[in-house]
Amino acid sequence: MRFQSQKVAYYFFATCMLLLSLQIVYGFIMAFAHMGYDVLHNVIPFNTARTTHTNLLVVWLLTGFMGAAYYIIPEESGRELYSVPLAYLQLGALVIVGVVAIIGFHFNYWEGRKFLEIPRPLDYLVVVDVLLFLLNIGMTIWQGKRHSTTSLVLFFGLLMAALLYLPGMIDTDNQTLDSYWRWWVVHLWVEGVWELIMGAILSFLLIKLTGIDREIIEKWLYVIVGFTFLSGVLGTGHHYYYIGTPKYWLLVGGVFSALEPVAFLGMAIYAITMARKGGRTHPNQNALSWTVGCSVMSFVGAGFLGFAHTLPQVNLYTHGTLITAMHGHMAFWGAYAMLVLGIIAYAMPLLTGRKLHDTTTATFAFWTSNIGMIAMTLAFAVAGISQVVLERRVGLDFLTVQKELQVHFFGLTLAATLFTVGIAAYIVNFIRYGLPVGEVTPEQPGSDS
């Protein structure tokens, strides 16, 4: 690493590892409940497990984005972080808010709005925390030696993500309006501003790992990501089909969301091309696997599987079923989980000075977690298609169908176990790296690696 203060990223990454592990535990609780073994029902009912699972996901990804920013921004700006104590304070506060929220979920202290369950008073604390974070990286960029496109896009993406949290806090008794605003956060995050964050982190990784000119990487990546972003804004309409909003959303949502996969495909082709052109020489091939893997799996999960249920004629039947869970897993995994695991895989050898990136464990972690996630997604798909046919076409009762689906969750649990073995290997490798040493390597003139 170039600057002492980049070290703070390590503690954000370590928090990610903890929260990801906990997220998986709650995934298994639900998988067992789906198999008919809802043994923890009285302590952790399904809705509590689900909320905890998805909120832990969002929190660890945001923690990962913050860690990534604390690593990337000093390096891109050519200076130490504006304030290291502020970064630690902000991490501590985030963890405390997260822990209180999660304990709260177990005592019915929540809002009950999917993905935005965190109770209102804690929402305000989240906003303050994110503002402190933005202040820290904003000042670093402001006082920096250079303002690279990558750092500006990263900052803008994070700023917009914070601002878009606010519409989700608009108070209303109207169910349709409540849903309407909820999607401003959920959809415009994952299919909007988070993609800017993704574009910036991918740019940084591709610049470092392929050695190809920054100008070329940045220009094309942002054109492609920009297109995804633009189709994604009106693509919000794919959540407004049948919730009581005007009819024109059927057309707007259908057309624009159908365009979103094209850009994801472009991003995958582009990342593969760049890696093939310049990626063979960099020692950290494992980080390159995560980077290219992220672009490919996000196309499959978000683009391809998103398209599978985005047309109104299809969504009429698939809405809110396990088809949604199928897409949700692969999309979040491909686009954002792999992105965070990619930047961690890149940064760890540089933060700790230990070269564990080419170990068997690291390679094993990449392949096993990905194969496990593909298998899990397939299991969700089979269960989801069965559910749609039996419940929505044949017209069987919801709970009768859930019983029929139990068998599919045996397969899902096996797949999830494979996935977990892969993640465990990743975490073992992370632990083996040890703590950051803070050894600073000076920038080579004319080099970007």
Ligand code: HEM
């Ligand atoms: C990285 C990007 C993406 C992520 C992380 C993601 C994740 C998710 C998640 C978690 C949900 C469930 C949300 C909820 O019910 O509260 C969802 C719903 C949905 N997504 Fe995505 N998605 C992404 C991109 C896309 C794309 C590109 C498309 C279309 C081409 C798409 C189409 C849909 C549709 C139609 C729904 C609604 C499903 C329903 O009616 O139940 N998604 N997505």
Ligand code: HEM
């Ligand atoms: C061992 C691993 C995991 C298992 C067993 C598991 C299982 C589950 C189950 C059973 C559900 C609830 C489906 C329903 O509503 O009936 C769920 C929801 C969800 N999980 Fe996982 N999960 C695992 C890991 C992950 C990971 C790594 C991610 C993200 C990268 C993830 C993202 C999600 C999302 C976004 C939802 C909500 C989907 C929706 O809106 O319908 N899960 N998970």
Ligand SMILES: [Fe+2]
């Ligand atoms: Fe969406």
